[in-house]
Amino acid sequence: MKGLRILVVVGALVTPLIVGLLFTYEIIKVDWISFMEIQPSYRPMEDPLPLPQGSVPVEGPAFVPGVDWPNPVPADEVSLARGKQLYQIYCAVCHGPQGKGDGVMRAYMKAxxxxxxxxxxVADKPDAALFATITNGTANMPSFRDLTPRERWDIVNYLRLLQGKLAESESGQ
Ligand code: HEC
Structure with a gap:
């Protein structure tokens, strides 16, 4: 009888311990709502999550693939002046001072x-498409993603001026 009583007492003490360990080592796993893994997330090699509605990239408004982003920078005098300067620094060597594709590099890029x-x-393409080309480059054109989004939009605006798509009043020059 005494042996049985000891067994019951020991069992009563040890059982909660074992049950506790089963939970501690996640042999029995209950998904509590507070677990950090229960949230929208993606694992390595998986596609990133879709962008939350209306979110803006940390580096400022920019082109997001699949989103038809409007040009956030108005083609005012300041933007066009900046765009012209940037164009002459980065683009004119290949695309020429007036965008005609006759820059000095042309002689070396016959193919x-x-x-x-x-x-x-090119004039028919939406602003976001030109922005994407500047950002990503093409087969024979480098990427200009090191320019800030604002700078890239300034160049897009200046391309519109070269294309004669801006009204005189808008261009201010
Ligand atoms: C090293 C020479 C080079 C430089 C610098 C360069 N491009 Fe290009 N770009 C090209 C070539 C070449 C193409 C034609 C596509 C190809 O062959 O890859 C092209 C294509 C483009 C297109 C695509 C036209 C289309 O058909 O959609 C745009 C827009 C453009 N460039 C804008 C720019 C702008 C803006 C800059 C400056 C920020 C720039 N490029 C700098 C060589 C250059």
């Missing part, structure tokens, strides 16, 4: 000449 940026098909 894949720089594009005439005043051509109709």
């Amino acid at each position: 894949s000449p720089p594009k005439d940026l005043t051509a109709q098909d």
